[in-house]
Structure formats: structure tokens, C-alpha cells
Amino acid sequence: MRLKDLGERAFLGKLAPIGYPPGAPLPPGDDAGGVWMGEVAWLLKTDGFLYREVALLGMGPFEVGWRGVAATASDLLCKMGRPLGFTLGLFLPPDLEEDFVLELVKGAAEAAGRLGAVLLGGDTNAGEEVALTVSGFAQAEVPLPRRALPGDLLYLAGDRWGRTGAAIWAHHRGRSLQGFPEIREAAFYPLPRLELLALAGLLRGGLDSSDGLAETLWQLAELGLRVDLEDLPLYPDVLAFAGDEAAAKELVLYGGEEFEAVLVVPPEAEAQVLARAEAAGLPLFRAGRVGEGEGVFLQGKPVPRRGYDHFRP
Amino acid sequence: MRLKDLGERAFLGKLAPIGYPPGAPLPPGDDAGGVWMGEVAWLLKTDGFLYREVALLGMGPFEVGWRGVAATASDLLCKMGRPLGFTLGLFLPPDLEEDFVLELVKGAAEAAGRLGAVLLGGDTNAGEEVALTVSGFAQAEVPLPRRALPGDLLYLAGDRWGRTGAAIWAHHRGRSLQGFPEIREAAFYPLPRLELLALAGLLRGGLDSSDGLAETLWQLAELGLRVDLEDLPLYPDVLAFAGDEAAAKELVLYGGEEFEAVLVVPPEAEAQVLARAEAAGLPLFRAGRVGEGEGVFLQGKPVPRRGYDHFRP
Structure with missing residues (x-):
């Protein structure tokens, strides 16, 4: 084939x-x-x-x-x-x-x-x-696979969510990023976070988000789990760039190239994870949880899978 | 530029x-x-x-x-x-x-x-x-740079010298390798030698030969030394393939893709190097020595530099 x-x-x-x-x-x-x-x-x-x-x-x-x-x-x-x-x-x-x-x-x-x-x-x-x-x-010292158990919490690390998606959107439509310095910075100089290492040993699983948040969560769901997003990080500049909340959510879900981490946190470790992240200066956003079942949902509605395929552009 | x-x-x-x-x-x-x-x-x-x-x-x-x-x-x-x-x-x-x-x-x-x-x-x-x-x-544990001192000896490890060159030559001229199983094996399934590790700590320097022996020795000479080849390994099948000694030498000097090592041996370590190589089953060929001066010579005659350049094919 x-x-x-x-x-x-x-x-x-x-x-x-x-x-x-x-x-x-x-x-x-x-x-x-x-x-x-x-x-x-x-x-x-x-x-x-x-x-x-x-x-x-x-x-x-x-x-x-x-x-x-x-x-x-x-x-x-x-x-x-x-x-x-x-x-x-x-x-x-x-x-x-x-x-x-x-x-x-x-x-x-x-x-x-x-x-x-x-x-x-x-x-x-x-x-x-x-x-x-x-x-x-x-x-x-404590390598972290893609892994989750029902009941685990989902956190998004970093602050490039939606921003790199906005920059890619702007690129394809020839739109300027003037007036959106954080979007430009996120896309032009993305720096993965050494601060993640402060969480070593506390997490159940971790995934790189660079294929886009939705695709990354679908990869997690493929392990035989249901992923429920309860909330998405919507930064003011991404909202302003997108024009409305629906468009901003689209950028967060399907942006890609964030080079941020999706973290799976066991409920009993949540307090310690938050404390260590704060001490390290790592932004964390609680986005949802993992349960039994299958698929990816945002506030109960299915999140379609439309990952990028290099061989079917 | x-x-x-x-x-x-x-x-x-x-x-x-x-x-x-x-x-x-x-x-x-x-x-x-x-x-x-x-x-x-x-x-x-x-x-x-x-x-x-x-x-x-x-x-x-x-x-x-x-x-x-x-x-x-x-x-x-x-x-x-x-x-x-x-x-x-x-x-x-x-x-x-x-x-x-x-x-x-x-x-x-x-x-x-x-x-x-x-x-x-x-x-x-x-x-x-x-x-x-x-x-x-x-x-x-003992990383080995490209390095030599005047008076050091040059050894060639392995047995693909000239053979991969013969296979490349045959390829470009559409000539069959039937009847030359060692040439075919050297070119189709070259395996770098774990046995080299038996010499760790005894050598002055080491270089990968894959750009061809002459080019590799020129890279050694560039460190500010004169490289004198006294002899080249001429295997019977390479001689038979090449037809005469001059053509066989050409294959050894300019073949490339051997994935063998050129070893720089301090004279005082020579006996121990030979003993350990024999114990490990590593073929070694004494090819010459390094001296003060510049350039690469074979039995006193200059060896031209004609390395392959990816940007000037």
C-alpha cells in the first residue's frame, strides 16, 4: 500500500x-x-x-x-x-x-x-x-510515558495555547501579527520548558502537544480512555485576534506547534504538582479529566479528530 | 557566498x-x-x-x-x-x-x-x-579524537579497504559483482567493528574512513602533520577485480564507504595494540607513519586530494 x-x-x-x-x-x-x-x-x-x-x-x-x-x-x-x-x-x-x-x-x-x-x-x-x-x-531519572488512568486530571503546561495556532492562521491568510507580540513570540521563539522537570516523579503521563491539542488528546484516548475537556485556556490576545470565543477555541484545539506539554496528574498528586509548578514558575491550566470510555469531548460535545497527515496534505 | x-x-x-x-x-x-x-x-x-x-x-x-x-x-x-x-x-x-x-x-x-x-x-x-x-x-570511557604526533604509526582496521571502492566503481560502470562475494558483502552489509573498543586507551587518535582513505589521511595531515603511507592493503579479490596493482591502489585510496577506522598508534603502544587486536579478532594493517611536515605521500610520492563534495558533484 x-x-x-x-x-x-x-x-x-x-x-x-x-x-x-x-x-x-x-x-x-x-x-x-x-x-x-x-x-x-x-x-x-x-x-x-x-x-x-x-x-x-x-x-x-x-x-x-x-x-x-x-x-x-x-x-x-x-x-x-x-x-x-x-x-x-x-x-x-x-x-x-x-x-x-x-x-x-x-x-x-x-x-x-x-x-x-x-x-x-x-x-x-x-x-x-x-x-x-x-x-x-x-x-x-523518571521517564514519563504517554499514560493515564480513569480519574486522572488533565493539565496544560505553558502559555502558547492558541497563540501558535493564531500565528499559523495569520500566515496562511497573509494577516499581520502587528499588535500581537505574545502571539508572534510564541510562534517565532517557542521555548520548551525546563521547569517541567520540577514535576518529575509526580505525574502519571505526559505528551508533547505539537500536533495540536485535539490530536494529542486523541492519541491519549487511543490508549482506551475517554478524555473530557472542561475548559480551555483562552488568553485575551488570542480572543482579540480570533474575534470570538468559538474561533479562539478552534485555535487552541487545532493550532499545533506549541511545543508545550499535556500533563496527566493523579488526583492525589494534584496539590503537590500545583505547588511545585508555582515554585518553579511553570504556568499550569486545569483543562479536564480522563475517564473510562472512548473519544475526546469538550464540555460534553465530541471534539473531531483532524490531525495533520504529512502524506495526505 | x-x-x-x-x-x-x-x-x-x-x-x-x-x-x-x-x-x-x-x-x-x-x-x-x-x-x-x-x-x-x-x-x-x-x-x-x-x-x-x-x-x-x-x-x-x-x-x-x-x-x-x-x-x-x-x-x-x-x-x-x-x-x-x-x-x-x-x-x-x-x-x-x-x-x-x-x-x-x-x-x-x-x-x-x-x-x-x-x-x-x-x-x-x-x-x-x-x-x-x-x-x-x-x-x-576514553573518547578518541582525530589526533596524531610525529613518530606515530598508522594502522588500518578491518578488511573492506578497496572492496567498497570496487563495488562503487562496478555500480557506475554497470559491471556485475558476480564472482566477487567479499566485495559485494563489504559494500552491501558493511558492519563497523565493535572489536575496536578493545583498543580503548591505547591509541593516540582515530578517524572514520568513509570519505575515502586519501581524504581521511588529508584530514589528519590538516592538523599540521605529514602522513607517509608505506604500504596499502591489496586483497587478492580487489587485485583480481581491478586488473592491476595501480588500479587496485586507486580503489583503496579513493573508494570510500568502507566504514572502517584509521588508527594512530604511539610506537610504544604498538605491541599491546597488536596483541589486543589479535585477541579480539580485529584485522589490522600497518600502513605507514606520521611525521613533521605536511601532505600525504605513498612511498614518497604525493597522494592527490580529491575528496567528494556534496555541493560540487
Whole structure:
């Protein structure tokens, strides 16, 4: 079967188990893979993308390089992995100006540095168009899988919800982000949160949100659970940008590229999670809960699944 | 300046230091990057390539997936890093058959497994043509940089010298490899050597040979040394394939894709290196020595530098 007929999700489900070790710190198909070294998990993550698919209006190579490290780092951090280093695999047209690539690598280095990590080289190849693959490794003492039990609470970490969705929406419609500095900042310089590590050992599960909140929750529901959203974070600037609440909710649910974490909190750990998050300066929003059943719902109404598929654009 | 005017080597020299940490186990631009974690170095390596550029006549996706892991593993092993896990970043045309990709990933998993390592997932994206980026991480107690001192000896590890060059030559001229099973095996299923790790702590330096022996030695000479080859390994099947000694030497010097290691041995460690290599079952060939001066020579005659440049094909 062709990839475009099979679809990306089904395809990844077939690829993930191949060669993946039993007894690993995280199951195959999770946001990152890893091996145990003594009592510490070493995580490895690779994320690739085409430049033209992520470069929003106004973003240059610096921002795209930054974005690449942010995407990989987010997958590591939501597994409670502390990122240590990143490499870049670059496909570049031979006609490209060197300054373009230098800026791209500087952006990657800047994002790595802000996360207390480093760049560890990489590889360049000629290619028809600019494509990046960012890999990173991390150490996790308590690696956190995609996991939930009925009764667990759902929290959204960070403050980019709806903002990156707004920026992507603006890009596709040629709308300016002037007057919306927090939306621009969220999309141009998303920084995954080291503060998540303050919650290590307290959480039931964690997921990276970069496919969009709805798709991420659907991935959680696929484990055999019902996900009930009771509320969504609607920031004043996102509301103002969207025009009304329904449009803002759409941006929160289907935005994507937030590089934030969806956290699954056991009820008995909630107070401690909130206290540690506050002490660490990590914004947390209580969005709902997990129950028995199936599907994703917002205030009782079904949330349709419309995840992005690279092979069916 | 455009990449094709600048050239890949000069370009990589500019990229390598960006974001690279001071005091790292290996210098920027070495075969792999790394960080110290306590007294152990953690190495990370990424290597990307286009499928059509490495798939020789008769190779399928299984062999190309294998080749991808072999290339990255070789860079880690020649730094004395024990590979633990690999990830794949794949760009794939949506019209591609899923079986093609499954074979590719199975080949990668097979090579990883032969090296005592695992696959840890990866990422897929749509792309115009099949492109792979393989990343791997490794642990090294005594990380080995590209390094030499005048008076050191040069050894070539392994037995693929000239063989992979013969296979590439055959590919470009449509010549069959029938009757040359060792050449075919070397090119289709190159396995970097875990046995190299038996030499940890005894060597002055190590380099991965995959750009070709001559280019690799030029990279060593660039450190401010003269490299004198006294002899080259000329296997009977490579001689038979090439037809004469001059053509066979050409294959050994400019073949590439061996995924073998060039080792720099301090004279006082030579006996111990040979003993440990023999005990481990690692083939070693004494090829020459390093001295003061510059350039690369074979029996006193200059060895021209003609490395492959991805941006000037």
C-alpha cells in the first residue's frame, strides 16, 4: 500500500516497534525512545521537517533553526528528559547562500543554549530544498510515558495555547501579527520548558502537544480512555485576534506547534504538582479529566479528530 | 557566498564550532560530538544521505537502511564509543510503497542489532525523494579524537579497504559483482567493528574512513602533520577485480564507504595494540607513519586530494 493511502499514523504504528527494545523506559511510538543505563534513562529523539512547511511569514533561518531544536527538546522534556545536546542533519540546495545556513545553525544553537544544552555538530548534504532533521539526547531519572488512568486530571503546561495556532492562521491568510507580540513570540521563539522537570516523579503521563491539542488528546484516548475537556485556556490576545470565543477555541484545539506539554496528574498528586509548578514558575491550566470510555469531548460535545497527515496534505 | 562556491569542507569548518561546548570530549568537527557526564563521554552523531546516492546496483531498501546505521555507528566506534541506540529521520514521497520503507527500517534494525544496539524510533515526512538521516548515541570511557604526533604509526582496521571502492566503481560502470562475494558483502552489509573498543586507551587518535582513505589521511595531515603511507592493503579479490596493482591502489585510496577506522598508534603502544587486536579478532594493517611536515605521500610520492563534495558533484 502507498504511504498516502495508508496514512501517516497507521504507518508510524508499523514502523515504531521495529528494532525497538523490550523493557525500554518508554514504549515504542512514544514522543521519544530510550534505553536504561543503570537507573537512569537515556532518551534519543529525532524530528525532521521541510523549511518551507514551518517558516511562517516573517520567520527567517534563525527562527527555523530555533524551531527545530525546540521541537525535539519538547519531546524530550515532556518525557522528563533533561536535554544535553542536539545535532542537525541538513539537506541544502548548492545554490543556497552560506549566511542563510549560518543563521539557521545560530538559531539552533541559541535555543539549545537557552535550554542548558549544546550543539554537537551534524551533517550537510545537497538536496532539492532545505530540509532539517534535529536529533537530541537527554537524561531522565523518571521517564514519563504517554499514560493515564480513569480519574486522572488533565493539565496544560505553558502559555502558547492558541497563540501558535493564531500565528499559523495569520500566515496562511497573509494577516499581520502587528499588535500581537505574545502571539508572534510564541510562534517565532517557542521555548520548551525546563521547569517541567520540577514535576518529575509526580505525574502519571505526559505528551508533547505539537500536533495540536485535539490530536494529542486523541492519541491519549487511543490508549482506551475517554478524555473530557472542561475548559480551555483562552488568553485575551488570542480572543482579540480570533474575534470570538468559538474561533479562539478552534485555535487552541487545532493550532499545533506549541511545543508545550499535556500533563496527566493523579488526583492525589494534584496539590503537590500545583505547588511545585508555582515554585518553579511553570504556568499550569486545569483543562479536564480522563475517564473510562472512548473519544475526546469538550464540555460534553465530541471534539473531531483532524490531525495533520504529512502524506495526505 | 553560495555553498557550491564555498565547498563543503570549508562550510563544515564554519558550522562545526557554532554552539559547540568548550571542554567537550571531542573537538568540534570531529567524527562525532559529545558531552562529559561525570567520567564518561556521551557521544551523539547524525549522518544524512539521499537514497539514490548510496543505493548501488542490487542494493534494496534493506541494504540502504543497514548502510545508514553502519555509517553513523562507524563514526561513533572510531571515537571509542559503544553505540546504544539509533533513530531514523525519513523524507519519503507519498507515492512510495510502505513495504519499501518497512524493509529499510528492518535493515537499519538488523545492523543496529548486530552492533548490540537498538532502534529508538524516528520521524517521517513527505519529501520529493527518499532521504535518510540516521542519528546514534554512544558511551565512551576514553573518547578518541582525530589526533596524531610525529613518530606515530598508522594502522588500518578491518578488511573492506578497496572492496567498497570496487563495488562503487562496478555500480557506475554497470559491471556485475558476480564472482566477487567479499566485495559485494563489504559494500552491501558493511558492519563497523565493535572489536575496536578493545583498543580503548591505547591509541593516540582515530578517524572514520568513509570519505575515502586519501581524504581521511588529508584530514589528519590538516592538523599540521605529514602522513607517509608505506604500504596499502591489496586483497587478492580487489587485485583480481581491478586488473592491476595501480588500479587496485586507486580503489583503496579513493573508494570510500568502507566504514572502517584509521588508527594512530604511539610506537610504544604498538605491541599491546597488536596483541589486543589479535585477541579480539580485529584485522589490522600497518600502513605507514606520521611525521613533521605536511601532505600525504605513498612511498614518497604525493597522494592527490580529491575528496567528494556534496555541493560540487
